[in-house]
Amino acid sequence: MADTLDFKWEGVADRPIATKLLVRIDSLKKTSTGLFGLGNSPSVGGYQPDPHTLRGEVVSGPAVLAGRKFALELPGYKAKALTAGAQAGLGLVADRSKEGRDIVVCVAPAPEGAAAAQWLADWHCPTD
């Protein structure tokens, strides 16, 4: 089984969306920040306000990603509308992080069933 993809959350900063993914959310949990919050200092790169970890599987998107498991740590206020077991859309930019991670800049709940594909096509990420 292929390794889990490790997506990185960033602000969109006027970058165009290169890829939209339809994903199934397996779990969505508040991220442990360790002793005294040392794992999420606001002065350290990768910090997210109220971090949550979303794990799931890519339902549809580019062939190299379809069916792959992924993990994404995102700010809590972006996770509010998401539910484990449901579908969501992810918007990725073309840039990669220094470590070669794909960068997600927007997320939104997606409908179930046949309506999902049309929803993804019409979704105006990042104005989610």
Next chain:
Amino acid sequence: MSITYYTFGGDRIALIVRGKNAADHDPSVMAQHADCVLSNGAPIGFFGEPSAGGASGKLPSSIGGTGRGAVGKSNKSGMSMAGAVYDFRALRREREAYVELSVAEGANVVSTALLIQVTPEEAAAFDKSWAAMAANPGSFHLLGSNCSTHASQVFRESGILSAGIPGLDTPNNLYKQLCTERAGKVTSVSGWIGFTRVGSAYKMIVKTP
């Protein structure tokens, strides 16, 4: 609810303490971060860079020729990390809630900005010192070489402060030192903070709940 715009015309700069809700609020050490505002209104700050990877597990790798990273383990301990200076462009990506007002409000990231009246010479030296640090940021340690340590260094190099931070190097202790040493020349504002570019300068926007 009120929104106030602050312009920077070369005679004032600012320290921003993230996580500080009001002038008299003493946030916990791990909730704080220090950024600064240059004399043209541009936000800037010093950060520690994780070494590699993300949530947990193996180091990132290219898989199947896609070049897409797998789950990795990063050093987010705050110890022995490379330092980095984030300007407005980098902050928009890495710390959206520090520069985009709507995101600050959505994520409820409240900050306190200390506006400091300075001479044009002090302002120029402040900008120059930050530029030098951006070119050679050095290392980051949560204890003794953190965001406030580096901001303090810039304040001293530009003649705005005369000594290092009294006590532990924290953004809030730096804030208090500036209030004491620059008494009569500082103004404190708290709320959700964003920045907008206007030509070659920036406006700071503060929205008060």
